[in-house]
Amino acid sequence: MKKFKLILIIIILTFLTTGCWDMVEINQRLFPYSIGVDLNDGEGEKYIITISYPNINAIGKNATQQxxxxxxxxxxxxxxxxxxxLYTRLQYPFYFKHLRVLVLGHEVARDGDAIREIxxxxxxxxxxxKKIRLVMAEEKARDLLSAVPGAKRQEVIEGTLxxxxxxxxxxxxxxPQTLTGFIKNTDIGGVALMPRAAAHGEDIKVFGACIFKKYEFIGHLGELENRAISLIRGSVKSDIIDAKLGDAPISYSLTDASAKKKLVREGENLKVRIDVELEGxxxxYILRDNPLIDSASTLKDMEKAIxxxxxxxINKTLELLQKEYKADAIGVGEYISKFHPKVWKEVSKDWDEIFSQMHIEVALTVEIRRRGLVQ
Structure with a gap:
């Protein structure tokens, strides 16, 4: 009887076992690194879609292709x-689980409806x-992706970009910007940033930022302006900052940064104070007459110079954001919506105009924690 029950259980289990009937071998799939999207200037469909993917035959010690x-x-x-x-032109289908980067061409980025669609x-x-990285090409996305394989620094496994x-x-x-981060920033404050990328000979350079307002590209930011925004948002991890004390150059290695926002209401006017604290x-530092840092006052003078x-x-960047772009790229609206929801309910509809006129005070404190091996 026990033997019969055991056989019956085994027979039933064979019907419940599905196995790997839909399994696809790894070498029968293509795993794209990046997708580039450009507007099509000619006849036909709207976009030019460019996909880059690794050649698995060029990976490993016994590579058969270069x-x-x-x-x-x-x-x-x-x-x-x-x-x-593209699947009709290739041996195997694409599998987008490991897609890492979306590259937007310069022209497609100016089309807000196209950005929304994509x-x-x-x-x-x-x-x-949803954590794929977004980047805007200086010209066409197709040209940038075509230049990557010839770059000096080539990452086969994860992709150079x-x-x-x-x-x-x-x-x-x-x-760096992700898909979810871009959508979140746009939905909350109406503004999001995306880094720029360009090919220069055998080098690929990522730099600065592009400002998008309600999914439409409105302008560029340089590297120093992007740094100013990162300082205000407290998102800087480390950097080298150059300044001058008199005629002597100072190089400051930033190792830690924090930023705290505070909303102050003066009647009908809003004011935001941002305290930025830097350590490094x-x-x-070299001074010909007195190369040694022989007093605390000298160290304080250096901090003040930085x-x-x-x-x-920071002031130049705020002027650009408030007066020219009217774009809250520093997260003031996000801060108010989180910590002062009643105020945000009042100002959210006219936030662009309110932000452009708002008084933003940035209090900056720099501390030099270490001066190196030479005093």
Missing amino acids: ERVHVISTIAPSVFQGSSQ LDGLNRDFVIN FSMLRRTRTTSRYT ALQE ETKLKEE
């Missing part, structure tokens, strides 16, 4: 239609990672 990255393009009405069309499609897809756009990068000359080490330099950069 071309490490493939780049292929097609004209299509959407990113996913483009990938379907990002909405990527955000709805259940396969694509992605390795440069990691959030663990410590530079503040540009700020003296990286380089503060003056950074305040100039």
Whole structure:
């Protein structure tokens, strides 16, 4: 009887076991690094879709091919239609689970409706990672992706652009942006930043930022302006800041930064105070007459010189954001919506105009914690 029951259980389990009937071998899929989107200037569909993916035959010790990255393009009405069309020209289908970077061409970035279409499609897809990095090409996305395989620094496993756009990068000359971060910033404050990228010979450079307002590109920011925004937002991890004490150059290695916002209401007017505190080490300083830092007052003078330099950069950037772009790229609206929701309910409808007229006071404190081996 026990034997019969055991056989019966085994027979039932065979019907319940599905196995790996839909399994696809890894070498029968293509894993794109990056997707580039440009506007099509000619006849046909709206976009030029460019996809770069690694050549697995060029990976490993027994590589059979030298071309490490493939780049292929097609004209299509959407990113996913483009990938379907490219499948008819390739041996295997694309699998977007490991997609790392979306590159937007300069012209497509100026079309707010196009940006919405592209990002909405990527955000709805259940396969694509929502932490993919966004970057805007200086010219065409196709040209940038085509230049990457010839770059000096080539990352076969993760892709060159992605390795440069990691959030663990410590530079503040540009700020990495993700798909979810871009949508969140736009939905809350109406403004989001995206780094720029360009090919210069055999080098790929990522720098500065592009300002998007309600998903439409409105202007560029330089590297120092992007650094000023990072300081105000408290998102700087480390950087080198150059200043002058008299005629002597100072190089300050920033190791820690924090920023705190405070809303002050003066009648019907709003004022925001931002306290930025920086800590770091003296990286380089030389004075011919007295090369030694022999007093606390000299150290204080250095800190004041660095503060003056950074305040100039911050004030210039605030003037640009408030008067020219009317774009809250420093997160004041996000802060008010989180910590002062009643106030945000009053001002959210006219936030662009209110932000452009708002008094923003930035109090900057610089501390030199270490002066190096030489006193």
